[in-house]
Amino acid sequence: MQSLFLTALLSSIVMVLARPEWYEANTRDVPVLQSRSLVNVCGDVKCHFGGNYLRRGHETTCFCYKGPGEVCGGHDNIFGICETGLECNSCGKCVGCAHNISYGFKCYDDNCM
16 A cells, blocks of 8 residues: 555656646746847846746746856845856855856855845
8 A cells, every 4th residue: 555655646746746737837936948049139237147037827027047156046036146157156246156258257256245
């Protein structure tokens, strides 16, 4: 009986993981990032570290990724999302190294407590 329960549980987990569109369809209020393809401009704003589209329900907005040393994080990433290769530290700054067209290779490290 226990092995039957475990089999059913594992099958359910596999089905949920294999069908991400089911998850998206049932989480209309949760922001969903589209593909990681970058855009250089969001409306009138030039994105120095690339940008992307964020979908909330039926509304789509464009946003720019944050670069090294820029403010990030917050509840629902209200202050921004770091570019690929960077990490938002506990002090809310993007740390690590990134390359962009305007500045070249740029790094930032912060030993915040």
